[in-house]
Amino acid sequence: MSWLSSELQAIAALPPDRPMTMPGAFYTSKDRFRHEADTVLRRGWHCLGRIDEIPAPGDFFAVQLLNEPLIVVRQVDGDIVVLANVCRHRGMPLAEGRGNTKRFVCSYHAWAYDLDGGLMRAARMKNAAFDAKSCGLHRHNRVLWNGFIYVNLDSAAAPFDLPALNGLLTNYETESFRLAHVAEEVWNTNWKCLVENFMEGYHLSVVHPQTLHDYTPTGLARKLAVGDGFTSYAANYPKNIPPRGLGAPNLTDDERLRSTLFALFPTQVASQAASLLVSLSIFPLSAGQIRVKWTLSTYGDDLDDDTIVARIALWEKVNQEDREKLERMQIALGSQHAVSGPLAEDDYEGTIRDFQLWLAAQDRI
Numbered sequence: 001m002s003w004l005s006s007e008l009q010a011i012a013a014l015p016p017d018r019p020m021t022m023p024g025a026f027y028t029s030k031d032r033f034r035h036e037a038d039t040v041l042r043r044g045w046h047c048l049g050r051i052d053e054i055p056a057p058g059d060f061f062a063v064q065l066l067n068e069p070l071i072v073v074r075q076v077d078g079d080i081v082v083l084a085n086v087c088r089h090r091g092m093p094l095a096e097g098r099g100n101t102k103r104f105v106c107s108y109h110a111w112a113y114d115l116d117g118g119l120m121r122a123a124r125m126k127n128a129a130f131d132a133k134s135c136g137l138h139r140h141n142r143v144l145w146n147g148f149i150y151v152n153l154d155s156a157a158a159p160f161d162l163p164a165l166n167g168l169l170t171n172y173e174t175e176s177f178r179l180a181h182v183a184e185e186v187w188n189t190n191w192k193c194l195v196e197n198f199m200e201g202y203h204l205s206v207v208h209p210q211t212l213h214d215y216t217p218t219g220l221a222r223k224l225a226v227g228d229g230f231t232s233y234a235a236n237y238p239k240n241i242p243p244r245g246l247g248a249p250n251l252t253d254d255e256r257l258r259s260t261l262f263a264l265f266p267t268q269v270a271s272q273a274a275s276l277l278v279s280l281s282i283f284p285l286s287a288g289q290i291r292v293k294w295t296l297s298t299y300g301d302d303l304d305d306d307t308i309v310a311r312i313a314l315w316e317k318v319n320q321e322d323r324e325k326l327e328r329m330q331i332a333l334g335s336q337h338a339v340s341g342p343l344a345e346d347d348y349e350g351t352i353r354d355f356q357l358w359l360a361a362q363d364r365i
Helices: 002-012 030-038 163-172 191-198 305-332 346-363
Strands: 046-050 059-065 068-074 080-084 098-100 119-121 141-145 148-152 178-187 221-227 230-236 258-264 268-272 276-286 289-298
Touching: 002 346, 030 276, 046 059, 046 068, 046 178, 046 276, 046 289, 059 276, 068 148, 080 141, 080 148, 163 221, 163 230, 163 258, 178 305, 191 258, 191 268, 191 276, 191 289, 191 305, 191 346, 221 346, 230 346, 276 305, 289 305
Parallel strands: none
Antiparallel strands: 046 148, 059 068, 059 098, 068 080, 141 148, 178 289, 221 230, 230 258, 258 268, 268 276, 276 289
């Protein structure tokens, strides 16, 4: 692991016009994954999904992030909290899947918790040391941003502050997009491979010749803003394609004629277009496996039901194409010949260098 940290620092120190990839072990090493789980992943802000997945009081979903089981639940007052999904008695999970409830009741000994994690009832607990007020569920740091829900497992989490990314997205009115689809899959790839794949336009015309090339060809990809904790690029549309929805009223012509792709490090990647928002939340499971939760949201009534169904089918195919390539690559990355290689120019793979620089900075903390 230490040699990979040294290699990361060396690659981050290269001149901007001579970027290189990391060697395959960076994506396959079990020791490297354990190091990342204890550092960059545990300290990072992770997107758990969209706010309108849980629109009513008592709506919840359960999720596992690294070794932490979580409950994401909407309170009676409309607020959203992220609770530890661990009974304070003997450690039993309290919820699974998604649903609506007035309280969380442990299936082991019937301890009951209200929606904000406070202990309501613990039958037959009469020991002198028992104090119900000290037995509430842990509440994790959470942020609501642009309609997304984020959590940080670190009690001393760095502030969630992305002014430059806010500026990039403000005209899209991302927060107002309404959820149309949620799906989850397990992919046999490293979490960093999916971040890098989603965030470079170099592969678009090669991997997606039928699904994406006609309206986001590789040759029109252009790098956009980068800042502390994120990077972005524009997948520009040819000017002769049919309109893909008007979107929000303040969008510029350039914004209507592109998909603005951004990565919010470490584990969210998203494509923001005028009328369509697709976000992938990556949940690392091991060095070679991730759980991917992806959501598709739409702007107002721009897209009719048939168009939404067609867009979901399109993104299912795009994800399938990417997954197939990444799972094949994950096997090859284990080779002793998977050594460092050159990256393409800034507009095509400069976002990968942005990710490397951020990872290298995190590795120095």
